[in-house]
Protein backbone atom coordinates (compact mmCIF):
# COMPACT_ATOMS: atom_id res chain seq x y z
CA UNK A 1 0.00 0.00 0.00
CA UNK A 2 2.22 2.69 -1.33
CA UNK A 3 1.95 6.34 -0.33
CA UNK A 4 2.44 7.44 -3.92
CA UNK A 5 2.21 11.13 -3.21
CA UNK A 6 5.06 11.05 -0.72
CA UNK A 7 7.15 8.71 -2.86
CA UNK A 8 6.75 10.91 -5.94
CA UNK A 9 7.67 14.02 -3.99
CA UNK A 10 10.74 12.35 -2.53
CA UNK A 11 11.78 10.96 -5.93
CA UNK A 12 11.30 14.27 -7.70
CA UNK A 13 12.32 16.87 -5.13
CA UNK A 14 14.79 15.21 -2.78
CA UNK A 15 16.66 12.33 -4.34
CA UNK A 16 18.41 14.38 -7.05
CA UNK A 17 19.91 16.50 -4.25
CA UNK A 18 21.30 13.80 -1.92
CA UNK A 19 24.22 11.44 -1.75
CA UNK A 20 23.55 7.73 -2.34
CA UNK A 21 19.85 8.10 -3.23
CA UNK A 22 19.63 4.30 -3.62
CA UNK A 23 19.30 3.97 0.15
CA UNK A 24 15.96 5.82 0.17
CA UNK A 25 14.08 4.21 -2.71
CA UNK A 26 13.03 0.85 -1.22
CA UNK A 27 11.77 -1.86 -3.57
CA UNK A 28 14.75 -4.14 -2.90
CA UNK A 29 14.70 -7.85 -3.68
CA UNK A 30 12.73 -9.69 -0.95
CA UNK A 31 11.31 -6.51 0.59
CA UNK A 32 7.79 -7.34 1.80
CA UNK A 33 5.07 -4.93 0.72
CA UNK A 34 1.62 -5.59 2.10
CA UNK A 35 -1.74 -3.99 1.52
CA UNK A 36 -2.42 -2.05 4.71
CA UNK A 37 -6.16 -2.40 4.23
CA UNK A 38 -5.95 -6.12 4.97
CA UNK A 39 -3.87 -5.87 8.14
CA UNK A 40 -4.44 -5.62 11.84
CA UNK A 41 -1.24 -3.73 12.61
CA UNK A 42 1.80 -1.98 11.20
CA UNK A 43 5.26 -2.13 12.74
CA UNK A 44 8.26 -0.19 11.52
CA UNK A 45 11.69 -1.50 12.50
CA UNK A 46 13.64 1.71 12.88
CA UNK A 47 17.38 1.22 12.73
CA UNK A 48 19.16 4.21 14.26
CA UNK A 49 22.07 4.30 11.86
CA UNK A 50 22.67 4.60 8.15
CA UNK A 51 21.18 2.12 5.70
CA UNK A 52 24.55 0.51 4.99
CA UNK A 53 24.93 -0.42 8.66
CA UNK A 54 21.31 -1.30 9.35
CA UNK A 55 20.98 -3.58 6.35
CA UNK A 56 23.97 -5.54 7.66
CA UNK A 57 22.26 -6.20 10.99
CA UNK A 58 21.23 -9.83 11.20
CA UNK A 59 18.81 -9.15 14.06
CA UNK A 60 16.87 -6.72 11.88
CA UNK A 61 16.47 -9.33 9.15
CA UNK A 62 15.34 -11.92 11.73
CA UNK A 63 12.65 -9.69 13.22
CA UNK A 64 11.55 -8.52 9.76
CA UNK A 65 11.00 -12.16 8.76
CA UNK A 66 9.26 -13.02 12.06
CA UNK A 67 6.80 -10.13 11.88
CA UNK A 68 6.03 -10.51 8.19
CA UNK A 69 5.29 -14.25 8.46
CA UNK A 70 1.62 -13.83 9.30
CA UNK A 71 -1.07 -11.91 7.48
CA UNK A 72 -1.92 -9.74 10.51
CA UNK A 73 1.08 -7.47 10.62
CA UNK A 74 3.11 -5.54 8.10
CA UNK A 75 6.69 -5.02 9.15
CA UNK A 76 8.57 -2.29 7.30
CA UNK A 77 12.00 -0.64 7.69
CA UNK A 78 13.40 2.83 8.22
CA UNK A 79 16.98 3.98 8.74
CA UNK A 80 18.63 7.18 9.88
CA UNK A 81 18.98 9.41 6.83
CA UNK A 82 22.34 10.96 6.06
CA UNK A 83 22.69 14.63 7.10
CA UNK A 84 21.84 15.96 3.62
CA UNK A 85 18.59 14.00 3.57
CA UNK A 86 17.78 14.96 7.17
CA UNK A 87 18.12 18.64 6.28
CA UNK A 88 16.00 18.31 3.16
CA UNK A 89 13.22 16.42 4.93
CA UNK A 90 13.13 19.09 7.64
CA UNK A 91 13.31 21.99 5.16
CA UNK A 92 10.55 20.56 2.97
CA UNK A 93 8.49 19.55 6.02
CA UNK A 94 8.30 15.97 4.88
CA UNK A 95 8.14 13.11 7.36
CA UNK A 96 10.64 10.29 7.65
CA UNK A 97 9.08 7.28 5.94
CA UNK A 98 9.35 3.51 5.68
CA UNK A 99 11.07 2.07 2.64
CA UNK A 100 8.37 -0.46 1.82
CA UNK A 101 5.37 1.84 1.42
CA UNK A 102 6.64 5.35 2.10
CA UNK A 103 4.38 5.44 5.13
CA UNK A 104 5.30 8.28 7.52
CA UNK A 105 6.76 6.80 10.72
CA UNK A 106 4.12 8.55 12.80
CA UNK A 107 1.42 6.47 11.10
CA UNK A 108 2.67 3.11 12.35
CA UNK A 109 1.17 1.33 15.32
CA UNK A 110 4.57 0.39 16.70
CA UNK A 111 8.01 1.84 16.07
CA UNK A 112 10.77 -0.55 17.12
CA UNK A 113 14.33 0.67 17.56
CA UNK A 114 17.22 -1.73 17.81
CA UNK A 115 19.99 -0.38 20.02
CA UNK A 116 23.15 -2.08 18.82
CA UNK A 117 25.59 0.61 19.87
CA UNK A 118 25.41 3.45 22.40
CA UNK A 119 26.63 6.01 19.90
CA UNK A 120 23.41 5.67 17.93
CA UNK A 121 21.27 7.20 20.68
CA UNK A 122 21.00 10.65 19.13
CA UNK A 123 19.92 9.00 15.88
CA UNK A 124 16.89 7.64 17.70
CA UNK A 125 15.96 11.19 18.65
CA UNK A 126 16.59 12.43 15.11
CA UNK A 127 14.27 9.76 13.70
CA UNK A 128 11.52 10.56 16.21
CA UNK A 129 11.86 14.25 15.41
CA UNK A 130 11.74 13.67 11.68
CA UNK A 131 8.59 11.63 12.24
CA UNK A 132 6.91 14.36 14.29
CA UNK A 133 6.75 12.09 17.35
CA UNK A 134 7.44 13.82 20.68
CA UNK A 135 10.91 12.92 21.95
CA UNK A 136 9.72 12.44 25.52
CA UNK A 137 7.63 9.33 26.14
CA UNK A 138 5.29 11.11 28.57
CA UNK A 139 4.32 13.64 25.88
CA UNK A 140 2.75 10.96 23.69
CA UNK A 141 -0.87 9.90 23.43
CA UNK A 142 -2.65 6.95 21.87
CA UNK A 143 -2.41 8.58 18.43
CA UNK A 144 1.35 8.09 18.49
CA UNK A 145 3.06 4.81 17.71
CA UNK A 146 4.27 2.75 20.63
CA UNK A 147 8.02 3.48 20.73
CA UNK A 148 9.87 0.36 21.80
CA UNK A 149 13.56 -0.51 21.90
CA UNK A 150 15.59 -3.68 22.28
CA UNK A 151 19.04 -5.00 21.47
CA UNK A 152 22.25 -5.23 23.51
CA UNK A 153 22.26 -1.62 24.71
CA UNK A 154 18.81 -2.09 26.24
CA UNK A 155 20.52 -4.12 28.97
CA UNK A 156 21.12 -0.75 30.60
CA UNK A 157 17.98 1.06 29.48
CA UNK A 158 18.29 4.04 31.83
CA UNK A 159 20.08 6.60 29.59
CA UNK A 160 17.38 6.18 26.92
CA UNK A 161 14.53 5.79 29.42
CA UNK A 162 13.04 9.27 28.86
CA UNK A 163 12.48 8.60 25.15
CA UNK A 164 11.31 5.00 24.99
CA UNK A 165 7.82 3.85 26.00
CA UNK A 166 8.77 0.25 26.54
CA UNK A 167 12.00 -1.74 26.35
CA UNK A 168 11.72 -5.32 25.11
CA UNK A 169 14.51 -7.22 26.80
CA UNK A 170 16.24 -10.36 25.58
CA UNK A 171 15.52 -12.47 22.50
CA UNK A 172 12.98 -10.77 20.27
CA UNK A 173 11.53 -13.60 18.19
CA UNK A 174 8.56 -14.25 20.46
CA UNK A 175 8.54 -11.20 22.69
CA UNK A 176 8.19 -8.65 19.86
CA UNK A 177 4.99 -10.17 18.40
CA UNK A 178 3.58 -10.42 21.92
CA UNK A 179 4.22 -6.74 22.64
CA UNK A 180 2.81 -5.68 19.26
CA UNK A 181 -0.38 -7.73 19.70
CA UNK A 182 -0.84 -6.53 23.26
CA UNK A 183 -0.49 -2.89 22.20
CA UNK A 184 -2.93 -3.31 19.35
CA UNK A 185 -5.45 -4.83 21.73
CA UNK A 186 -5.05 -1.83 24.04
CA UNK A 187 -5.58 0.62 21.23
CA UNK A 188 -8.60 -1.20 19.95
CA UNK A 189 -10.08 -1.37 23.43
CA UNK A 190 -9.69 2.39 23.73
CA UNK A 191 -11.06 3.06 20.25
CA UNK A 192 -7.57 4.09 19.14
CA UNK A 193 -7.58 1.19 16.72
CA UNK A 194 -9.44 3.45 14.35
CA UNK A 195 -6.22 5.25 13.73
CA UNK A 196 -4.97 2.10 12.12
CA UNK A 197 -7.72 2.61 9.57
CA UNK A 198 -6.17 5.87 8.38
CA UNK A 199 -5.06 4.84 4.93
CA UNK A 200 -1.62 5.83 3.88
CA UNK A 201 -2.69 6.74 0.38
CA UNK A 202 -5.28 9.17 1.66
CA UNK A 203 -2.92 11.10 3.90
CA UNK A 204 -2.51 14.66 2.80
CA UNK A 205 1.15 15.27 2.13
CA UNK A 206 1.18 18.40 4.26
CA UNK A 207 -0.34 16.68 7.30
CA UNK A 208 1.32 13.34 7.92
CA UNK A 209 2.25 14.27 11.47
CA UNK A 210 0.47 12.91 14.52
CA UNK A 211 -1.49 15.49 16.52
CA UNK A 212 0.01 16.59 19.87
CA UNK A 213 -1.47 14.63 22.78
CA UNK A 214 -3.98 16.12 25.19
CA UNK A 215 -3.56 15.36 28.92
CA UNK A 216 -6.42 12.84 28.65
CA UNK A 217 -4.73 11.07 25.75
CA UNK A 218 -1.47 10.94 27.65
CA UNK A 219 -3.27 9.42 30.60
CA UNK A 220 -4.92 6.83 28.36
CA UNK A 221 -1.52 5.86 27.03
CA UNK A 222 -0.06 5.57 30.52
CA UNK A 223 -2.90 3.24 31.56
CA UNK A 224 -2.39 1.06 28.49
CA UNK A 225 1.34 0.90 29.13
CA UNK A 226 0.78 -0.04 32.76
CA UNK A 227 -1.26 -3.05 31.69
CA UNK A 228 1.56 -4.15 29.36
CA UNK A 229 4.17 -3.67 32.07
CA UNK A 230 2.16 -5.74 34.54
CA UNK A 231 1.56 -8.56 32.05
CA UNK A 232 4.81 -8.97 30.14
CA UNK A 233 7.80 -9.99 32.29
CA UNK A 234 10.32 -8.88 29.65
CA UNK A 235 8.78 -5.42 29.18
CA UNK A 236 10.31 -2.48 31.02
CA UNK A 237 8.27 0.72 31.05
CA UNK A 238 10.58 3.32 32.60
CA UNK A 239 7.91 5.89 33.42
CA UNK A 240 6.68 3.65 36.23
CA UNK A 241 10.04 3.63 38.03
CA UNK A 242 11.38 6.66 39.83
CA UNK A 243 15.19 6.94 39.94
CA UNK A 244 16.67 7.75 43.35
CA UNK A 245 20.14 8.96 44.24
CA UNK A 246 22.31 9.07 47.37
CA UNK A 247 23.66 12.37 48.69
CA UNK A 248 26.95 11.77 46.89
CA UNK A 249 25.09 11.20 43.63
CA UNK A 250 25.39 7.43 43.47
CA UNK A 251 22.32 5.70 42.08
CA UNK A 252 19.98 3.90 44.49
CA UNK A 253 17.34 1.27 43.66
CA UNK A 254 14.54 2.52 41.41
CA UNK A 255 11.25 3.14 43.16
CA UNK A 256 8.30 1.42 41.43
CA UNK A 257 5.46 3.96 41.18
CA UNK A 258 2.72 1.36 40.86
CA UNK A 259 1.91 -1.76 42.81
CA UNK A 260 1.33 -3.82 39.69
CA UNK A 261 4.66 -3.32 37.90
CA UNK A 262 7.46 -5.82 38.61
CA UNK A 263 10.53 -4.84 40.61
CA UNK A 264 12.74 -6.84 38.29
CA UNK A 265 12.50 -7.32 34.55
CA UNK A 266 13.51 -10.66 33.06
CA UNK A 267 15.05 -11.02 29.62
CA UNK A 268 13.00 -13.09 27.17
CA UNK A 269 14.68 -16.24 25.94
CA UNK A 270 14.17 -18.48 22.93
CA UNK A 271 14.58 -21.94 24.48
CA UNK A 272 14.52 -23.91 21.25
CA UNK A 273 16.70 -22.17 18.67
CA UNK A 274 16.01 -24.99 16.24
CA UNK A 275 12.36 -23.93 16.12
CA UNK A 276 13.10 -20.20 15.78
CA UNK A 277 12.66 -18.76 12.29
CA UNK A 278 15.71 -18.20 10.06
CA UNK A 279 15.49 -15.34 7.56
CA UNK A 280 16.04 -17.26 4.34
CA UNK A 281 14.75 -14.42 2.16
CA UNK A 282 16.71 -11.47 3.55
CA UNK A 283 16.22 -8.12 1.87
CA UNK A 284 19.04 -7.61 -0.64
CA UNK A 285 20.19 -3.98 -0.65
CA UNK A 286 20.69 -1.95 -3.81
CA UNK A 287 23.65 -0.08 -2.42
CA UNK A 288 26.86 -1.56 -1.09
CA UNK A 289 26.56 -2.42 2.58
CA UNK A 290 29.02 -3.36 5.30
CA UNK A 291 27.95 -7.00 5.08
CA UNK A 292 26.75 -8.15 1.66
CA UNK A 293 26.25 -11.84 2.32
CA UNK A 294 23.92 -14.48 3.65
CA UNK A 295 24.08 -14.75 7.43
CA UNK A 296 22.92 -17.85 9.26
CA UNK A 297 23.01 -18.02 13.02
CA UNK A 298 24.28 -21.48 13.90
CA UNK A 299 24.46 -21.11 17.66
CA UNK A 300 23.28 -18.57 20.23
CA UNK A 301 25.37 -17.97 23.31
CA UNK A 302 28.95 -18.89 24.08
CA UNK A 303 30.18 -21.69 26.35
CA UNK A 304 33.00 -19.45 27.61
CA UNK A 305 32.55 -16.71 30.13
CA UNK A 306 35.29 -14.17 29.60
CA UNK A 307 35.00 -11.65 32.40
CA UNK A 308 34.70 -8.62 30.14
CA UNK A 309 32.17 -10.10 27.73
CA UNK A 310 28.64 -8.76 27.78
CA UNK A 311 27.52 -10.76 24.73
CA UNK A 312 28.11 -14.06 26.46
CA UNK A 313 26.28 -12.84 29.58
CA UNK A 314 23.34 -11.62 27.53
CA UNK A 315 22.94 -14.72 25.40
CA UNK A 316 23.03 -17.48 27.96
CA UNK A 317 22.49 -20.42 27.79
CA UNK A 318 24.14 -21.87 24.71
CA UNK A 319 21.71 -23.14 22.08
CA UNK A 320 22.44 -24.79 18.72
CA UNK A 321 20.82 -25.38 15.38
CA UNK A 322 21.13 -28.76 13.67
CA UNK A 323 23.48 -29.18 10.73
CA UNK A 324 20.58 -30.18 8.45
CA UNK A 325 18.64 -27.08 9.40
CA UNK A 326 21.59 -24.81 8.69
CA UNK A 327 22.46 -26.39 5.36
CA UNK A 328 18.84 -26.29 4.23
CA UNK A 329 18.53 -22.64 5.25
CA UNK A 330 21.78 -21.76 3.47
CA UNK A 331 20.59 -23.40 0.25
CA UNK A 332 17.26 -21.63 0.44
CA UNK A 333 18.87 -18.26 1.19
CA UNK A 334 21.28 -18.76 -1.72
CA UNK A 335 18.38 -19.45 -4.08
CA UNK A 336 16.51 -16.40 -2.77
CA UNK A 337 19.37 -13.93 -2.92
CA UNK A 338 22.19 -15.05 -5.23
CA UNK A 339 24.85 -13.95 -2.74
CA UNK A 340 28.27 -15.52 -3.19
CA UNK A 341 29.19 -15.71 0.48
CA UNK A 342 27.61 -17.38 3.49
CA UNK A 343 28.59 -16.21 6.93
CA UNK A 344 28.00 -18.54 9.87
CA UNK A 345 27.10 -16.42 12.86
CA UNK A 346 27.66 -17.17 16.50
CA UNK A 347 29.71 -15.76 19.31
CA UNK A 348 32.31 -18.52 18.95
CA UNK A 349 31.79 -20.59 15.80
CA UNK A 350 34.43 -23.20 16.50
CA UNK A 351 32.56 -24.18 19.67
CA UNK A 352 29.66 -25.32 17.55
CA UNK A 353 29.61 -29.04 18.45
CA UNK A 354 29.20 -30.34 14.87
CA UNK A 355 31.62 -27.84 13.38
CA UNK A 356 33.56 -30.23 11.11
CA UNK A 357 30.44 -31.90 9.79
CA UNK A 358 28.80 -28.54 9.12
CA UNK A 359 31.76 -27.11 7.23
CA UNK A 360 32.15 -30.25 5.11
CA UNK A 361 28.46 -30.35 4.24
CA UNK A 362 28.44 -26.68 3.31
CA UNK A 363 31.59 -27.02 1.24
CA UNK A 364 30.10 -29.99 -0.62
CA UNK A 365 27.11 -27.89 -1.60
CA UNK A 366 28.68 -24.50 -2.16
CA UNK A 367 32.22 -25.08 -3.41
CA UNK A 368 30.95 -26.13 -6.88
CA UNK A 369 28.86 -22.93 -6.92
CA UNK A 370 31.91 -20.79 -5.98
CA UNK A 371 30.13 -19.57 -2.88
CA UNK A 372 32.46 -18.86 0.05
CA UNK A 373 31.72 -19.93 3.61
CA UNK A 374 33.04 -17.54 6.24
CA UNK A 375 33.30 -17.73 10.02
CA UNK A 376 33.61 -14.24 11.46
CA UNK A 377 34.08 -15.33 15.08
CA UNK A 378 36.54 -18.18 15.16
CA UNK A 379 37.86 -19.17 18.53
CA UNK A 380 41.57 -19.59 18.86
CA UNK A 381 41.97 -23.23 19.79
CA UNK A 382 43.45 -26.34 18.28
CA UNK A 383 40.70 -26.39 15.70
CA UNK A 384 41.99 -23.16 14.23
CA UNK A 385 44.87 -25.20 12.78
CA UNK A 386 42.45 -26.95 10.41
CA UNK A 387 40.31 -24.00 9.44
CA UNK A 388 42.56 -22.88 6.59
CA UNK A 389 42.23 -26.32 5.07
CA UNK A 390 38.48 -26.43 5.46
CA UNK A 391 37.58 -22.94 4.30
CA UNK A 392 39.43 -22.99 1.04
CA UNK A 393 36.98 -20.62 -0.62
CA UNK A 394 37.30 -17.92 2.02
CA UNK A 395 40.84 -16.85 1.33
CA UNK A 396 39.94 -13.47 -0.07
CA UNK A 397 38.39 -12.25 3.17
CA UNK A 398 41.36 -13.16 5.35
CA UNK A 399 41.40 -14.48 8.86
CA UNK A 400 39.78 -12.47 11.66
CA UNK A 401 40.62 -13.39 15.25
CA UNK A 402 40.06 -11.81 18.64
CA UNK A 403 42.87 -12.70 21.06
CA UNK A 404 41.81 -9.59 23.08
CA UNK A 405 45.13 -9.60 24.99
CA UNK A 406 48.59 -10.51 23.78
CA UNK A 407 49.97 -12.53 26.68
CA UNK A 408 48.60 -15.84 27.94
CA UNK A 409 48.69 -14.82 31.61
CA UNK A 410 46.70 -11.68 30.89
CA UNK A 411 44.11 -13.79 29.12
CA UNK A 412 43.88 -16.05 32.15
CA UNK A 413 43.01 -12.96 34.15
CA UNK A 414 40.29 -12.14 31.64
CA UNK A 415 38.97 -15.68 31.75
CA UNK A 416 39.75 -16.06 28.04
CA UNK A 417 41.40 -19.45 27.85
CA UNK A 418 43.25 -19.38 24.58
CA UNK A 419 46.97 -19.77 23.93
CA UNK A 420 49.38 -17.92 21.69
CA UNK A 421 50.72 -21.29 20.63
CA UNK A 422 47.38 -22.14 18.98
CA UNK A 423 47.03 -18.64 17.55
CA UNK A 424 50.44 -18.71 15.90
CA UNK A 425 50.10 -22.25 14.61
CA UNK A 426 46.59 -21.55 13.32
CA UNK A 427 47.84 -18.48 11.41
CA UNK A 428 50.78 -20.45 10.00
CA UNK A 429 48.47 -23.18 8.70
CA UNK A 430 46.07 -20.61 7.26
CA UNK A 431 48.95 -18.94 5.41
CA UNK A 432 50.00 -22.31 4.02
CA UNK A 433 46.49 -22.50 2.58
CA UNK A 434 46.67 -19.14 0.90
CA UNK A 435 45.60 -16.61 3.53
CA UNK A 436 47.79 -13.55 3.51
CA UNK A 437 45.83 -11.13 5.65
CA UNK A 438 45.10 -11.49 9.37
CA UNK A 439 42.96 -9.11 11.39
CA UNK A 440 43.49 -9.21 15.16
CA UNK A 441 41.29 -7.57 17.78
CA UNK A 442 42.83 -6.45 21.08
CA UNK A 443 41.77 -4.28 23.99
CA UNK A 444 43.81 -1.87 26.05
CA UNK A 445 43.02 -0.39 29.44
CA UNK A 446 42.03 -3.77 30.89
CA UNK A 447 42.11 -4.22 34.67
CA UNK A 448 45.57 -5.35 35.71
CA UNK A 449 47.21 -4.32 32.44
CA UNK A 450 51.01 -3.89 32.52
CA UNK A 451 53.38 -2.25 30.03
CA UNK A 452 54.41 -5.67 28.74
CA UNK A 453 50.78 -6.45 27.88
CA UNK A 454 50.78 -3.43 25.57
CA UNK A 455 54.17 -4.23 24.08
CA UNK A 456 52.98 -7.79 23.55
CA UNK A 457 50.25 -6.57 21.18
CA UNK A 458 52.81 -5.24 18.73
CA UNK A 459 55.18 -8.14 19.24
CA UNK A 460 52.46 -10.68 18.56
CA UNK A 461 51.17 -8.83 15.48
CA UNK A 462 54.71 -8.56 14.09
CA UNK A 463 55.45 -12.19 14.85
CA UNK A 464 52.41 -13.24 12.83
CA UNK A 465 53.36 -10.90 10.00
CA UNK A 466 56.81 -12.50 9.93
CA UNK A 467 55.23 -15.95 9.65
CA UNK A 468 54.21 -14.87 6.18
CA UNK A 469 57.86 -14.44 5.28
CA UNK A 470 58.64 -17.98 6.47
CA UNK A 471 55.66 -19.51 4.66
CA UNK A 472 55.38 -17.42 1.51
CA UNK A 473 58.57 -15.41 1.29
CA UNK A 474 57.08 -12.06 2.23
CA UNK A 475 55.44 -10.70 5.40
CA UNK A 476 51.72 -11.19 5.82
CA UNK A 477 49.50 -8.16 6.26
CA UNK A 478 48.36 -7.94 9.86
CA UNK A 479 45.85 -5.39 11.09
CA UNK A 480 45.96 -4.93 14.87
CA UNK A 481 42.73 -3.27 16.02
CA UNK A 482 43.04 -1.95 19.55
CA UNK A 483 39.87 -0.86 21.32
CA UNK A 484 39.70 0.96 24.64
CA UNK A 485 38.17 -1.22 27.32
CA UNK A 486 34.75 -0.20 28.63
CA UNK A 487 33.59 -2.21 31.69
CA UNK A 488 30.14 -3.22 30.51
CA UNK A 489 26.99 -3.85 32.55
CA UNK A 490 26.15 -7.42 33.55
CA UNK A 491 29.77 -8.61 33.42
CA UNK A 492 32.12 -9.43 36.31
CA UNK A 493 34.07 -6.32 35.34
CA UNK A 494 31.04 -4.05 35.77
CA UNK A 495 32.34 -2.88 39.16
CA UNK A 496 35.71 -1.83 37.74
CA UNK A 497 36.37 1.77 36.70
CA UNK A 498 37.27 2.66 33.14
CA UNK A 499 40.78 3.96 32.52
CA UNK A 500 41.25 7.68 32.02
CA UNK A 501 41.75 9.59 28.80
CA UNK A 502 45.45 10.15 29.58
CA UNK A 503 46.00 6.46 30.15
CA UNK A 504 44.58 5.50 26.77
CA UNK A 505 46.46 8.26 24.94
CA UNK A 506 49.73 7.16 26.49
CA UNK A 507 49.00 3.50 25.79
CA UNK A 508 48.38 4.33 22.12
CA UNK A 509 51.63 6.30 21.94
CA UNK A 510 53.46 3.35 23.45
CA UNK A 511 51.99 0.99 20.86
CA UNK A 512 52.91 3.31 17.99
CA UNK A 513 56.46 3.74 19.27
CA UNK A 514 56.98 0.00 19.43
CA UNK A 515 55.72 -0.84 15.95
CA UNK A 516 58.53 -1.52 13.47
CA UNK A 517 57.05 -3.47 10.55
CA UNK A 518 55.24 -1.73 7.72
CA UNK A 519 53.20 -4.86 7.10
CA UNK A 520 51.53 -4.36 10.49
CA UNK A 521 48.79 -1.79 10.52
CA UNK A 522 47.88 -0.48 13.96
CA UNK A 523 44.38 0.92 14.39
CA UNK A 524 43.67 2.40 17.83
CA UNK A 525 40.08 3.36 18.54
CA UNK A 526 39.34 7.01 19.16
CA UNK A 527 39.62 7.70 22.88
CA UNK A 528 36.85 10.33 23.08
CA UNK A 529 34.44 7.97 21.38
CA UNK A 530 35.28 5.18 23.85
CA UNK A 531 34.86 7.48 26.85
CA UNK A 532 31.46 8.57 25.60
CA UNK A 533 30.53 4.94 24.99
CA UNK A 534 31.48 4.36 28.64
CA UNK A 535 29.20 7.16 29.85
CA UNK A 536 26.27 6.04 27.71
CA UNK A 537 26.60 2.36 28.59
CA UNK A 538 27.22 2.81 32.34
CA UNK A 539 25.14 5.90 33.03
CA UNK A 540 21.83 6.29 34.82
CA UNK A 541 18.70 8.16 33.81
CA UNK A 542 20.35 11.56 34.32
CA UNK A 543 22.44 10.86 31.22
CA UNK A 544 19.20 11.03 29.19
CA UNK A 545 19.09 14.80 29.78
CA UNK A 546 22.53 15.12 28.21
CA UNK A 547 21.57 12.95 25.25
CA UNK A 548 18.67 15.26 24.50
CA UNK A 549 20.74 18.40 24.98
CA UNK A 550 23.55 17.07 22.77
CA UNK A 551 20.98 16.15 20.13
CA UNK A 552 19.41 19.62 20.22
CA UNK A 553 22.88 21.13 19.86
CA UNK A 554 23.50 19.09 16.73
CA UNK A 555 24.94 15.72 17.77
CA UNK A 556 24.05 13.09 15.15
CA UNK A 557 25.67 9.96 13.75
CA UNK A 558 28.15 9.96 16.63
CA UNK A 559 29.61 6.60 15.65
CA UNK A 560 30.90 8.21 12.46
CA UNK A 561 34.23 9.93 12.94
CA UNK A 562 33.37 12.70 10.48
CA UNK A 563 30.22 13.61 12.43
CA UNK A 564 31.32 13.02 16.02
CA UNK A 565 31.70 16.20 18.07
CA UNK A 566 33.34 15.23 21.35
CA UNK A 567 33.41 18.77 22.80
CA UNK A 568 29.70 19.20 22.24
CA UNK A 569 29.05 16.02 24.21
CA UNK A 570 31.33 16.85 27.13
CA UNK A 571 29.81 20.33 27.36
CA UNK A 572 26.27 18.92 27.30
CA UNK A 573 27.10 16.42 30.03
CA UNK A 574 28.57 19.23 32.14
CA UNK A 575 25.62 21.54 31.50
CA UNK A 576 23.08 19.05 32.83
CA UNK A 577 25.31 18.17 35.79
CA UNK A 578 26.18 14.58 34.88
CA UNK A 579 29.09 13.37 37.02
CA UNK A 580 31.28 11.74 34.38
CA UNK A 581 33.96 11.06 36.96
CA UNK A 582 31.58 8.91 38.97
CA UNK A 583 30.15 7.03 35.99
CA UNK A 584 33.50 6.20 34.43
CA UNK A 585 36.28 6.31 36.94
CA UNK A 586 34.98 5.63 40.43
CA UNK A 587 35.05 1.90 41.26
CA UNK A 588 31.86 0.24 42.48
CA UNK A 589 31.64 -2.69 44.86
CA UNK A 590 29.02 -5.46 44.82
CA UNK A 591 27.18 -3.75 47.67
CA UNK A 592 26.50 -0.72 45.41
CA UNK A 593 23.31 -0.48 43.40
CA UNK A 594 24.12 -0.22 39.70
CA UNK A 595 21.81 1.62 37.30
CA UNK A 596 20.99 -1.63 35.46
CA UNK A 597 20.45 -3.86 38.50
CA UNK A 598 16.68 -4.10 37.88
CA UNK A 599 17.34 -5.98 34.63
CA UNK A 600 17.82 -9.70 35.21
CA UNK A 601 19.82 -11.85 32.82
CA UNK A 602 20.06 -15.61 32.78
CA UNK A 603 22.87 -15.70 35.31
CA UNK A 604 22.78 -14.70 38.91
CA UNK A 605 24.55 -11.71 40.42
CA UNK A 606 26.41 -14.02 42.83
CA UNK A 607 28.23 -15.53 39.87
CA UNK A 608 29.37 -12.07 38.77
CA UNK A 609 30.51 -11.25 42.29
CA UNK A 610 32.49 -14.48 42.57
CA UNK A 611 34.18 -13.81 39.22
CA UNK A 612 34.91 -10.23 40.22
CA UNK A 613 36.54 -11.48 43.42
CA UNK A 614 38.56 -14.10 41.54
CA UNK A 615 39.79 -11.49 39.07
CA UNK A 616 40.77 -9.14 41.89
CA UNK A 617 42.70 -11.94 43.64
CA UNK A 618 44.52 -12.90 40.43
CA UNK A 619 45.27 -9.29 39.65
CA UNK A 620 46.96 -8.62 42.99
CA UNK A 621 50.58 -9.53 42.64
CA UNK A 622 50.66 -8.47 39.01
CA UNK A 623 52.71 -5.37 38.54
CA UNK A 624 50.54 -2.37 37.71
CA UNK A 625 51.17 -0.37 34.58
CA UNK A 626 53.87 2.21 35.19
CA UNK A 627 53.18 5.83 36.05
CA UNK A 628 53.83 6.86 32.47
CA UNK A 629 50.48 5.28 31.58
CA UNK A 630 48.59 5.79 34.78
CA UNK A 631 48.67 9.50 35.39
CA UNK A 632 45.26 10.95 36.42
Ligand code: SF4
Pocket residue numbers: 302303304305306309310311312347348379416
Ligand atom coordinates in the same frame (compact mmCIF):
# COMPACT_ATOMS: atom_id res chain seq x y z
S1 SF4 B 1 34.91 -16.48 23.78
FE1 SF4 B 1 34.25 -14.55 22.89
S2 SF4 B 1 32.01 -14.58 22.96
FE2 SF4 B 1 32.75 -16.19 24.32
S3 SF4 B 1 32.80 -15.24 26.34
FE3 SF4 B 1 34.83 -15.01 25.45
S4 SF4 B 1 34.81 -13.02 24.40
FE4 SF4 B 1 32.68 -13.60 24.82
